[in-house]
Amino acid sequence: MLREFHVHDRKALLDAATQQGWDPLPAEELDEDDLHDVVGAVMWLADSGAEAEGADGLLDLGKARRLRSDEGHEVAQWSPEPIMEDFGKGWLHRASDQPGDSDQSEERTDFAALFAAEPLHCDDPECEDEGCLWQLTPRTADLLHTALTVLADEAYDDAEELGDKRLLEGEHEGNWGVFARMPKLTFAADLQWRRRFARAADDLADDLEHDRWPQPTCTAEELALHFALDDARDLHDELGYEDDADHTALPE
Incomplete structure (x- = not known):
């Protein structure tokens, strides 16, 4: 998923994120390009579904493919080390979607x-x-x-x-x-x-x-x-x- 925002009012954005329970990163973890953790505030609001006050959405793209280990799919074939990632709760899918079952999402229209x-x-x-x-x-x-x-x-x-x-x-x-x-x-x-x-x-x-x-x-x-x-x-x-x-x- 790719989402792009234009922040035109930093204070309003930070205030909105704070009201939604966001806490900025500690000062020692911030870099010179983002001293106020604006990126963190935008991500918090975007993830919570709350309105990002002080920012306009420019782009919202999503694309997904189902990974099937039984078919030899890999996240990144070039990596010499295993890649671990936490996708949270992930997608909700039927229990019948097990390896070997037909993938309904891939059926032709x-x-x-x-x-x-x-x-x-x-x-x-x-x-x-x-x-x-x-x-x-x-x-x-x-x-x-x-x-x-x-x-x-x-x-x-x-x-x-x-x-x-x-x-x-x-x-x-x-x-x-x-x-x-x-x-x-x-x-x-x-x-x-x-x-x-x-x-x-x-x-x-x-x-x-x-x-x-x-x-x-x-x-x-x-x-x-x-x-x-x-x-x-x-x-x-x-x-x-x-x-x-x-x-x-x-x-x-």
Whole structure:
């Protein structure tokens, strides 16, 4: 989880945290960059769910993957020493979610149920009845969802690796697939902007998962949808009829 705040009134923030039971770190544990333990106060308020007075929330991103030791997953494969971390109470999950059980969170969305194809009203190609207009079919929804999910993952990865560095025309082409496809005026964007674009693609994919047409609500989502539509055409050719049985099992 990544949360970013802009503190515009330090005193109000510290007072709000103190009222919620926060105690600052001892003076000997504080460094010169944060003599008043502002970071600690923000974290306390964010964790408690209380309003962070004197601060504005700028970014709130969350992403999670389930670790399965029985499948060889590790927290950090590069570490020569075991890594121990206390996640508190952790997530609440069903007792049936034991190693070997099917992971419900990884099951594919049932697009056949969400976007069931309706029979045409008639055979007239110029009919304007609602029953003859264009439909978002299960296969189209599945392809578009896959394209948006892949786009979001690639954008998050590229953003982390690229950081605040400026894209240079020609030099980075092919290395930063997502952001090199964008208009040149975006090449100087920073890390936070790139993360927000990735979030835009995620939001559109989430719309499809919840039985909503992916209607862009901002320029970033509009651009992400254009990219996904282009990518979905390529996905259609790449999937093959034996490579993705779940997709080909959807109604034609």
